[in-house]
Structures are given as structure tokens and as C-alpha cells.
Amino acid sequence: MPKLSTDTLWELAAAEVHTRENGTREEDGGEPVSERTVFLMGSKAGGKTSILLRCLERDEPSKPTLALEYTFGRRARGHNTPKDIAHIWELGGGTSLSDLVQIPISTNNIRTLSVILILDLSKPNALWSTAERLLLEAQTQVQKAFSQVERVRKVQGGGKQQASVQPAARVLPKDYPDRELINPFPIPLLIIGSKYDLFQESDSEKRKVVSKTLRFLAHYYAASLIFTSIKSETLMSKTKTFFSHLAFGQERGKVVSCDTSKPLIIPAGSDSLSQIGSPPSSDVDITSLHARNPLDLWKKVYEHVFPPESTSARLELKDPAKDSQYIEPQIDAMRAQKDQELEQYKRDAAKSWKGLELES
Missing domain, CATH: 3.40.50.300 (P-loop containing nucleotide triphosphate hydrolases)
Incomplete structure (x- = not known):
């Protein structure tokens, strides 16, 4: 019959980390x-x-x-x-x-x-x-x-x-x-x-x-x-x-x-x-x-x-979704739609907060 380990899960994990x-x-x-x-x-x-x-x-x-x-x-x-x-x-x-x-x-x-x-x-x-x-x-x-x-x-x-x-x-x-x-x-x-x-x-x-x-x-x-x-x-x-x-x-x-x-x-x-x-x-x-x-x-x-290149092009690529090598028409269209919905939500939320401020 195999010998059972009496170590806790934490002790076993600590031993594994120590080994690594x-x-x-x-x-x-x-x-x-x-x-x-x-x-x-x-x-x-x-x-x-x-x-x-x-x-x-x-x-x-x-x-x-x-x-x-x-x-x-x-x-x-x-x-x-x-x-x-x-x-x-x-x-x-x-x-x-x-x-x-x-x-x-x-x-x-x-x-x-x-x-x-x-x-x-x-x-x-x-x-x-x-x-x-x-x-x-x-x-x-x-x-x-x-x-x-x-x-x-x-x-x-x-x-x-x-x-x-x-x-x-x-x-x-x-x-x-x-x-x-x-x-x-x-x-x-x-x-x-x-x-x-x-x-x-x-x-x-x-x-x-x-x-x-x-x-x-x-x-x-x-x-x-x-x-x-x-x-x-x-x-x-x-x-x-x-x-x-x-x-x-x-x-x-x-x-x-x-x-x-x-x-x-x-x-x-x-x-x-x-x-x-x-x-x-x-x-x-x-x-x-x-x-x-x-x-x-x-x-x-x-x-x-060698004067450094303009940083504007690099800044545009900060978001991978704007990188031309990752173009996916269907996904990009859905992303644009969601971005529009997000902007509309922000505008609606801003109006709601202004309304609450006026009431108070």
C-alpha cells in the first residue's frame, strides 16, 4: 500500500517553489x-x-x-x-x-x-x-x-x-x-x-x-x-x-x-x-x-x-486594433459599433449626473 503524504497543500506548494x-x-x-x-x-x-x-x-x-x-x-x-x-x-x-x-x-x-x-x-x-x-x-x-x-x-x-x-x-x-x-x-x-x-x-x-x-x-x-x-x-x-x-x-x-x-x-x-x-x-x-x-x-x-523618427506614428500604434497587420473586417465593424455605444452611454450618464446635481 503506498505511503500517504502528511504534508499540507501549502507545504507541498512551498517545496515545489523551493525546488524551482x-x-x-x-x-x-x-x-x-x-x-x-x-x-x-x-x-x-x-x-x-x-x-x-x-x-x-x-x-x-x-x-x-x-x-x-x-x-x-x-x-x-x-x-x-x-x-x-x-x-x-x-x-x-x-x-x-x-x-x-x-x-x-x-x-x-x-x-x-x-x-x-x-x-x-x-x-x-x-x-x-x-x-x-x-x-x-x-x-x-x-x-x-x-x-x-x-x-x-x-x-x-x-x-x-x-x-x-x-x-x-x-x-x-x-x-x-x-x-x-x-x-x-x-x-x-x-x-x-x-x-x-x-x-x-x-x-x-x-x-x-x-x-x-x-x-x-x-x-x-x-x-x-x-x-x-x-x-x-x-x-x-x-x-x-x-x-x-x-x-x-x-x-x-x-x-x-x-x-x-x-x-x-x-x-x-x-x-x-x-x-x-x-x-x-x-x-x-x-x-x-x-x-x-x-x-x-x-x-x-x-x-x-541619425535624427529620431517622429513619435506620432508610434503613438498611433499604441492600440493594436489600429495596426494594419491585424485587420479583421467583421471584428473591426463590431468594435466600431461598440465604441459608438460606449460614447453614447458616456453622454447619457453625464446628462444624468448633471440632472442629479441640479436637483440637489
């Missing part, structure tokens, strides 16, 4: 976890889905991402070994749906989560604003999730001071280049510059500005950086190596290429501020920009060369 939280990343010095989460975000129509399908070795046509989509990948560590699982979230719409980052970034997966930011190199004018907005949204949500985990830990510990299971942010090695001058992203971050095949056809000086700026951004956030194109098997193979490192804990690779005339391949910790140099500002006086910090300085120089 004991997972560690390779960079923490522990064994690779069996489940990890990867969150992809980036430029609208920047090739996120196509890159993901290639990294997962799925031979299927890519489709526009509808808001936020989930998939998963599995990979065996070796012969006759259990397969590791990667939970993968992809955010569509560029920056217009950035509020949705709170779904894939949660207390349930924060300890095994990595972020991939995919930026469209063929649209340099939107590059900085896209990176800035999405990284800020993701970083805010990550820090919020860590804070919630810490509060729960203190409650469970009865308010006693105990060592945190996970620090609130990544702790870089003491010999990490420029460790005291940068602002590491709180979880592992990979920046991918997509559509390199189109990018390499642009003006060489402008390519240099984009390349140096992304080198600075990647180093500032302690992130890895790679330029890729789905039309290049060689570049996609190297991209897949970076992806597999985050998703399955495999070796990241040691290839480094900092030559701005070639596709950049820079693993985190392989670059430095001295190698990157100062912002490319041949036709602007840096001292006249009144930058608050190095990040602000690079932003001002970059946007001097």
Missing part, C-alpha cells in the same frame, strides 16, 4: 538548469521570428508576431541524457506594446531569464529610441520582480536577515573591463543587429557610427553583441551559438570581431571603453552637447547623425 528556485546559471558557478526562459524583443519587423526559427532549427515560414507569443525549444545535453527546455517569449510591435514585458518577466522565472534585443540595422534612425525604450521597460520590470522575490524571502524568513538566494543584479567579475564605469543589465543580455545584408550596403561612415554606438551600448550594459543576417549561413551559425548559450547553457564561443567593416561579434567582457574610443563626432562639438553622462553623450552624438 534552487536552479542556477552557469555564470553563477552551478550546474546548468533544466529549464530556462528567453525573452525576445526589438525593432518592429526586424526579423525576430525569422532569427528565432533558425536558432531553433525549425523549417517553417515566419509570420508577423501578434502582440506577445510563446514557444519552446528542447535540446539534449548529450547521448541518452534528458533534454533541457527553453521557454521562449517574443514581443511584437516594436515599442508600441512594451507594456507587455510584465508577462514574460516575472518572479517565477527571473532567476533563469535572459533577454535578447534585436535591432534592425537597416533602420538606423529608429535604432536608439527602440533600444532605449525596450531596455528601460525590461530593466524596470526585472528590478520589480527581484524586489518581489526579496519581499517574499523576508516574509518566509520571519523578517530575519538571511543571505539572498539571488542578488538583485548580476555581479560581474572583478577583472571585468571598466567594471566601475558601466551599468550592467540585471540579467544576461544579448544584442543582435539584424539585416546585416542591407546594412553593409549603406555609407561606410554611417556604418561606423552605428557599429561603434552599438559596441558602446553592449559594453555599457555588459551584453554580448552580434550582427547577423538570415541570408548568411555563417552569421546565423554564430548567432545560434549565442542563442544556445542563453537558452540551453551551451558554450558561447570565443570568436571576437571588432572590425567595423565586418559583422561585429563581441561576447560580453571582450570589449572595453578604450578599444571603442570616443563617439564618432567629426562634425559636432562634443563639449556643446551638455551631456549628463557617457550614455547621454553617445545618444546625442548618434541622434545628431
Whole structure:
């Protein structure tokens, strides 16, 4: 006769949570976890889905991402070994749906989560604003999730001071280049510059500005950086190596290429501020920009060369129902009817409240 468990439902749930939280990343010095989460975000129509399908070795046509989509990948560590699982979230719409980052970034997966930011190199004018907005949204949500985990830990510990299971942010090695001058992203971050095949056809000086700026951004956030194109098997193979490192804990690779005339391949910790140099500002006086910090300085120089796009178009797409790629005639007609009914209800309600005020 099987032995009956005397644990309460709460004790069983607490034990399950404890088991999940004991997972560690390779960079923490522990064994690779069996489940990890990867969150992809980036430029609208920047090739996120196509890159993901290639990294997962799925031979299927890519489709526009509808808001936020989930998939998963599995990979065996070796012969006759259990397969590791990667939970993968992809955010569509560029920056217009950035509020949705709170779904894939949660207390349930924060300890095994990595972020991939995919930026469209063929649209340099939107590059900085896209990176800035999405990284800020993701970083805010990550820090919020860590804070919630810490509060729960203190409650469970009865308010006693105990060592945190996970620090609130990544702790870089003491010999990490420029460790005291940068602002590491709180979880592992990979920046991918997509559509390199189109990018390499642009003006060489402008390519240099984009390349140096992304080198600075990647180093500032302690992130890895790679330029890729789905039309290049060689570049996609190297991209897949970076992806597999985050998703399955495999070796990241040691290839480094900092030559701005070639596709950049820079693993985190392989670059430095001295190698990157100062912002490319041949036709602007840096001292006249009144930058608050190095990040602000690079932003001002970059946007001097590539003025940001108008925000009006992006604001219009804040509501997915107004996005042309999601058109559904019957649903849209019904939505318009309901919107009219709602407006009429508001007007009627306002009249009723005014009537009540006059009577009183």
C-alpha cells in the first residue's frame, strides 16, 4: 500500500517553489538548469521570428508576431541524457506594446531569464529610441520582480536577515573591463543587429557610427553583441551559438570581431571603453552637447547623425486594433459599433449626473 503524504497543500506548494528556485546559471558557478526562459524583443519587423526559427532549427515560414507569443525549444545535453527546455517569449510591435514585458518577466522565472534585443540595422534612425525604450521597460520590470522575490524571502524568513538566494543584479567579475564605469543589465543580455545584408550596403561612415554606438551600448550594459543576417549561413551559425548559450547553457564561443567593416561579434567582457574610443563626432562639438553622462553623450552624438523618427506614428500604434497587420473586417465593424455605444452611454450618464446635481 503506498505511503500517504502528511504534508499540507501549502507545504507541498512551498517545496515545489523551493525546488524551482534552487536552479542556477552557469555564470553563477552551478550546474546548468533544466529549464530556462528567453525573452525576445526589438525593432518592429526586424526579423525576430525569422532569427528565432533558425536558432531553433525549425523549417517553417515566419509570420508577423501578434502582440506577445510563446514557444519552446528542447535540446539534449548529450547521448541518452534528458533534454533541457527553453521557454521562449517574443514581443511584437516594436515599442508600441512594451507594456507587455510584465508577462514574460516575472518572479517565477527571473532567476533563469535572459533577454535578447534585436535591432534592425537597416533602420538606423529608429535604432536608439527602440533600444532605449525596450531596455528601460525590461530593466524596470526585472528590478520589480527581484524586489518581489526579496519581499517574499523576508516574509518566509520571519523578517530575519538571511543571505539572498539571488542578488538583485548580476555581479560581474572583478577583472571585468571598466567594471566601475558601466551599468550592467540585471540579467544576461544579448544584442543582435539584424539585416546585416542591407546594412553593409549603406555609407561606410554611417556604418561606423552605428557599429561603434552599438559596441558602446553592449559594453555599457555588459551584453554580448552580434550582427547577423538570415541570408548568411555563417552569421546565423554564430548567432545560434549565442542563442544556445542563453537558452540551453551551451558554450558561447570565443570568436571576437571588432572590425567595423565586418559583422561585429563581441561576447560580453571582450570589449572595453578604450578599444571603442570616443563617439564618432567629426562634425559636432562634443563639449556643446551638455551631456549628463557617457550614455547621454553617445545618444546625442548618434541622434545628431541619425535624427529620431517622429513619435506620432508610434503613438498611433499604441492600440493594436489600429495596426494594419491585424485587420479583421467583421471584428473591426463590431468594435466600431461598440465604441459608438460606449460614447453614447458616456453622454447619457453625464446628462444624468448633471440632472442629479441640479436637483440637489
